[in-house]
Structures are given as C-alpha cells and as structure tokens.
Amino acid sequence: MSxxxxxTTRPADPDAFVEQRRGSWSALExxxxxxxxxxxxxxxxIARVGQLYREVCADLVHVRGASFPQDRxxxxxxxxxxxxxxxxxxxPYRFRAVWELIAQDFPxxxxxxxxxxxxxxxxxxxPMVVVLIAAVLDPxxxxxxxxxxxxxxxxxxxxxxxxxxxxxxxxxxxxxFYVYNNVGIAFRCFATGIAGGLxxxxxxxxxxxxxxxxxxxxxxxxxxxxxxxTFAMGHGSFELTAIVIAGGAGxxxxxxxxxxxxxxxxxxxxxxxxxxxRLVLGAALMLxxxxxxxxxxxxSSVPVPVKWGVAASLWxxxxxxxxxAGRARPAQAEAGAA
Amino acid sequence: xxEPLDTTVSIETPEHVTLRLRLAGPWRRGLAYAIDGLIRxxxxxxxxxxxxMAEGSSAFNEQSTGMALIVIFVVEWGYYVLLESMWSGQTxxxxxxxxRTVKEGGFPMGFVDSVxxxxxRAADWLPxxxxxxxxxxxxxxxxxxxxxxxxxxxxxxxxRARLLRGQADEVPPTADELATLPHRVPLQADERRALERxxxxxxxxxxxxxxxxxxxxxxxxxxxxxxxxRDPGRFLALVHHRATQPVGASAAATDVQS
Numbered sequence: 001m002s003x004x005x006x007x008t009t010r011p012a013d014p015d016a017f018v019e020q021r022r023g024s025w026s027a028l029e030x031x032x033x034x035x036x037x038x039x040x041x042x043x044x045x046i047a048r049v050g051q052l053y054r055e056v057c058a059d060l061v062h063v064r065g066a067s068f069p070q071d072r073x074x075x076x077x078x079x080x081x082x083x084x085x086x087x088x089x090x091x092p093y094r095f096r097a098v099w100e101l102i103a104q105d106f107p108x109x110x111x112x113x114x115x116x117x118x119x120x121x122x123x124x125x126x127p128m129v130v131v132l133i134a135a136v137l138d139p140x141x142x143x144x145x146x147x148x149x150x151x152x153x154x155x156x157x158x159x160x161x162x163x164x165x166x167x168x169x170x171x172x173x174x175x176x177f178y179v180y181n182n183v184g185i186a187f188r189c190f191a192t193g194i195a196g197g198l199x200x201x202x203x204x205x206x207x208x209x210x211x212x213x214x215x216x217x218x219x220x221x222x223x224x225x226x227x228x229x230t231f232a233m234g235h236g237s238f239e240l241t242a243i244v245i246a247g248g249a250g251x252x253x254x255x256x257x258x259x260x261x262x263x264x265x266x267x268x269x270x271x272x273x274x275x276x277x278r279l280v281l282g283a284a285l286m287l288x289x290x291x292x293x294x295x296x297x298x299x300s301s302v303p304v305p306v307k308w309g310v311a312a313s314l315w316x317x318x319x320x321x322x323x324x325a326g327r328a329r330p331a332q333a334e335a336g337a338a
Numbered sequence: 339x340x341e342p343l344d345t346t347v348s349i350e351t352p353e354h355v356t357l358r359l360r361l362a363g364p365w366r367r368g369l370a371y372a373i374d375g376l377i378r379x380x381x382x383x384x385x386x387x388x389x390x391m392a393e394g395s396s397a398f399n400e401q402s403t404g405m406a407l408i409v410i411f412v413v414e415w416g417y418y419v420l421l422e423s424m425w426s427g428q429t430x431x432x433x434x435x436x437x438r439t440v441k442e443g444g445f446p447m448g449f450v451d452s453v454x455x456x457x458x459r460a461a462d463w464l465p466x467x468x469x470x471x472x473x474x475x476x477x478x479x480x481x482x483x484x485x486x487x488x489x490x491x492x493x494x495x496x497x498r499a500r501l502l503r504g505q506a507d508e509v510p511p512t513a514d515e516l517a518t519l520p521h522r523v524p525l526q527a528d529e530r531r532a533l534e535r536x537x538x539x540x541x542x543x544x545x546x547x548x549x550x551x552x553x554x555x556x557x558x559x560x561x562x563x564x565x566x567x568r569d570p571g572r573f574l575a576l577v578h579h580r581a582t583q584p585v586g587a588s589a590a591a592t593d594v595q596s
Binding site: 015016018019022023053054057060061077078080081082084085086088172173174175176177179180183184187188190191192193194195199253266269270273274276277280281295 | 351353355357358359403404405406407408410411414415426440444445446450453454457458459460461464484487488489490494496527530531534581582583
C-alpha cells in the first residue's frame with residue numbers, strides 16, 4: 001500500500017531512497033524465504049510477489065540511473081535476480097512425466113535417432129563378432145584382448161552352471177556389482193561422446209571386444225559357453241540394448257557438434273539436449289531392470305529350457321517396446337495429417 | 339551479452355530490466371566440489387556402518403557388499419542430480435559458498451538440466467582428476483564446464499548483499515515505546531547516514547562503546563523532537579525504526595497481526 005504511494009516520487013538521495021523503499025524490499029525478501037516454490041504460497045502472496053518484483057525492477061533502473069553507491073545497486077540486483085528466478089521458475093515436477101517418458105518419449109526418441117543407434121550397434125557388434133570368430137579359430141587371439149588369467153577365471157566360474165542356483169546373499173552382491181559397474185559403463189559411454197562421439201565409439205568397441213574375446217575363449221571350455229549364454233541371455237536383452245542406446249546417445253551428442261545445420265556448435269548441441277536426456281534416463285531405467293534380472297533371475301536354478309524361453313520373450317519384449325511403444329494410433333495419425 | 343572484463347552475464351527480463359549475474363569461477367566451484375566430496379564420503383561411510391551393523395557382523399559378507407555397491411552407485415551418480423533439482427541448483431557445498439546453478443537465462447534449472455550436467459561430469463573428469471572440466475571452465479568466458487554447455491547452465495555466485503542485515507537482532511519496538519515518538523521524525527541526511535551505520539551494528543558493540551557513540555547523536559535528535567530517553571542506543575534504534583517504517587505501514591502490520 002505504502003509502496004504504491006511512493007511509486008511516483010523517488011528521492012535522489014541514496015539514503016532517503018533506501019529508507020523509503022526498505023519496507024517493500026524486506027517484504028519481498030520475507031516472501032522469498034528459503035527457496036520455497038512460489039506456487040506453494042497463498043494466491044494473494046503470489047500476486048504480491050509479482051507486484052513487489054515490478055517495483056524492485058523500477059527501483060533498480062532508478063538506482064542505476066542515479067549512480068547510487070555500488071552496494072545498493074548490488075543488493076537490488078541480487079534481489080531482482082532471486083525474484084526473477086522464483087517467478088519464472090520452470091514448471092514443477094510431475095510424476096506423470098516419468099510415465100510419459102517410459103510410455104512414449106523414450107521409445108520415440110530411440111526410433112527418431114535410429115541412425116545413431118544403428119551405428120552404435122555396429123560399433124559394438126562387429127568387433128565382437130570379429131574377435132569371437134578369431135578366438136574360436138585360435139584361442140590365443142583372445143588373449144590379445146584380455147589377459148589369459150582373467151579369461152580363465154571367467155571360464156572356471158561358468159563351468160558349473162546354475163543347476164544348484166545361487167545363494168540369496170550372492171544374488172544381492174551381484175546385483176550391487178552390476179548396478180555399480182554396468183550402469184556406470186553406460187553413463188561413461190554416453191558422457192564421453194562429447195568428444196565428437198569418439199569416446200562413445202571407443203567404449204562401444206572396447207566392450208564389444210571384451211565380450212567377443214570372452215565368448216570365444218569359452219567356446220573351447222567344455223560347456224562353459226552354454227552355461228554363460230543360459231545365464232546372460234535373459235538380462236542381456238535389457239543390458240546390451242541399453243548400453244548401445246547410451247552409446248548411440250553419445251554419438252548423437254558428438255555428431256551435433258559436427259553437423260550444426262547453420263547454428264553455432266553450442267546451439268546445435270543444445271537443441272539435442274532434451275532428446276539426449278530422454279535417451280540416457282531411459283537407458284538408465286533399462287539397466288536397472290537388467291540388474292534385477294541379472295541378480296535374481298539369471299542365476300536361479302530354473303530348468304535351462306525355461307530360461308531360454310524367458311530370454312527369448314524378453315528380447316522380443318525389448319524390441320517391440322522400442323519399436324512400437326508410443327506410436328500414434330492410426331486414427332490419431334489420420335487426424336494429425338488432416 | 340559478453341563483457342570480457344567482467345565476470346558477469348547480463349540478462350534482460352520481460353520487464354525490460356537488465357539483471358547482472360555474477361559468475362562463479364573455477365576456484366570457488368572447486369572448493370564447493372571438495373565440500374560436496376567430503377559430504378558424499380561421509381554419507382557413504384555412515385551407510386556402510388549402518389549396513390554392517392544391520393548384518394550383525396563387522397566383516398563384510400556378500401550381501402552387505404552388494405548393498406554397499408548400490409549405495410556407492412546411488413551416491414556417486416545421484417547426489418548432484420537429486421540435490422540440484424530439489425534445492426533449485428544448490429548442493430550443500432554450493433550453499434556454503436553461495437553458489438547456484440541456473441539456466442543461462444537466469445531461470446532456475448529443472449530435473450532434465452540437472453541430469454545432463456551431472457552425468458557429463460564423467461566427461462569432465464577425463465582423462466584424470468577433472469582435467470577436461472578444469473581446462474574447459476577456465477577457458478570459457480562464462481566458466482562453464484562441458485556439462486554446463488550441454489545443459490545450458492551457468493553457476494552463479496549469489497550476491498546476498500547485506501543491506502538489511504543486523505535489523506533482525508534488534509528487539510522489535512513495543513507500541514508504548516513508539517508512542518513516545520512523534521509520527522514524523524525530521525532527520526538531516528548526515529544524521530540519517532549515521533543512524534544507518536550505527537543501528538545495525540549496535541548489538542555487536544560493547545555496551546560502554548555503544549553508549550559513547552549513541553551519546554554523540556541522541557541528544558541532538560531528542561532535543562529537536564522534544565522527548566527524553568533513558569537508553570541512548572535504544573532511542574536511536576527507535577528513531578531509526580520510525581524513520582524507515584512510516585506510521586501507516588506499521589499500523590497496517592499490526593492490523594494483520596490482530
């Protein structure tokens with residue numbers, strides 16, 4: 001109320017001006033306390049923040065114009081910035097957004113970036129197949145990728161198979177390990193793509209080589225390969241796909257720096273940012289699912305044929321999810337076209 | 339937009355006012371990172387102790403190792419994403435050093451921005467010890483690391499200037515005390531300035547010194563207003579209160595309270 005009275009007359013003397021306006025500023029500070037989202041305040045208070053903010057803006061223009069002491073200007077500047085932030089805050093979080101990400105946005109974005117996904121897939125699968133064939137023909141070639149001790153240790157651990165199942169505490173440990181290790185790999189695979197995609201390509205090829213060498217080495221061990229595949233095919237559906245998606249997202253990020261379509265490199269990168277975030281969040285969710293399957297289902301003592309059956313349906317599930325989820329229904333598509 | 343000599347970035351609001359954000363440099367941010375690192379380490383340590391206590395043995399068995407790995411993972415990747423999106427761009431370390439991550443337009447950051455800038459820490463950390471991040475944010479005129487560039491954020495140094503500090507320490511004037519003063523207190527500019535400097539500092543001074551300083555000004559004002567006082571410091575605080583908050587405003591405030 002007093003603020004409106006004073007709006008027309010602003011004393012030129014800094015101290016008098018501060019005295020006059022201090023009430024409004026304190027009121028605004030009190031409303032902004034502790035970063036509470038503005039929408040949680042009373043409607044009347046929200047309106048009041050808007051009014052006080054405009055007053056502070058006007059005051060700021062005034063103190064700048066009248067070249068007031070630096071600390072007054074700095075104070076008002078800071079107050080205006082804080083209010084600006086509170087007023088123009090991004091929309092509040094909605095749990096619906098999580099569902100939308102899973103049901104539509106993630107699979108849509110994967111399909112939209114199919115070219116990057118295809119390249120990422122090739123970067124992962126081709127080295128894997130090449131090393132696999134090489135190691136099947138000559139096991140010593142596998143040791144050029146991984147040290148023989150490590151390969152041997154892997155082989156030993158899969159010689160027995162999982163007919164006996166695994167203790168529950170082991171399951172917990174391995175779930176923890178997979179979460180820590182594999183999700184970390186996927187995140188790094190994405191993040192290093194900032195170097196023109198080279199980092200992602202490197203990690204994809206590297207992981208492809210490791211997998212190929214391990215599979216090739218196990219070919220020569222009696223039954224170990226069969227056991228490993230029985231173990232890994234189920235969660236591999238989510239895990240390998242998610243690593244490829246994270247790598248593909250990294251490639252997309254890198255390529256945005258190269259192909260700028262007339263924008264600055266940074267602006268080009270920025271325009272891809274929301275899609276990148278969707279891809280990475282989706283991949284992280286998939287890896288979480290993979291870790292649960294890997295920890296509790298894969299090592300269970302369920303008969304082998306059942307495991308293969310489940311593994312096959314999981315692969316079908318993952319690909320049909322990525323391929324079809326979130327597509328517009330035909331009726332909607334027509335309406336959109338018309 | 340770019341002011342090469344200043345570490346500020348200007349944004350123009352829809353109200354056509356230019357606001358200046360003070361950018362935070364690598365040193366201050368590094369310090370905040372160190373504080374957050376300590377906190378993260380502490381959280382992990384505490385949770386590990388809890389897990390091993392729940393397991394009932396001091397040695398780590400397989401189950402607690404698994405839980406420990408999940409804990410480390412969540413703290414390693416989730417700490418920043420969670421806190422920055424919950425506290426609107428701040429973490430404990432940033433809060434201590436008055437830093438805040440905001441969008442380049444000065445808006446608060448959202449969850450997606452937080453995910454991008456914090457996952458890209460992995461790239462900024464390459465090849466070892468944060469080299470890319472340090473070099474990158476030292477070269478960039480806005481001190482952005484790679485994660486900031488992708489998410490479109492800057493880290494600003496929040497300037498909570500202290501114009502109003504010290505007032506909170508003062509015991510609010512009672513109605514009786516205020517009644518002894520006239521509704522308007524005519525003050526000269528130098529008196530006003532002296533009050534401005536004295537009143538917020540009043541409670542930080544030793545009592546004798548406070549009285550000594552207050553006696554320089556209080557008699558002059560008391561004489562002009564035609565009032566008496568017992569405690570000169572308190573009297574000046576009352577005068578200051580009356581001068582800063584016109585009678586109309588304080589009446590409105592009491593209305594709301596009653």
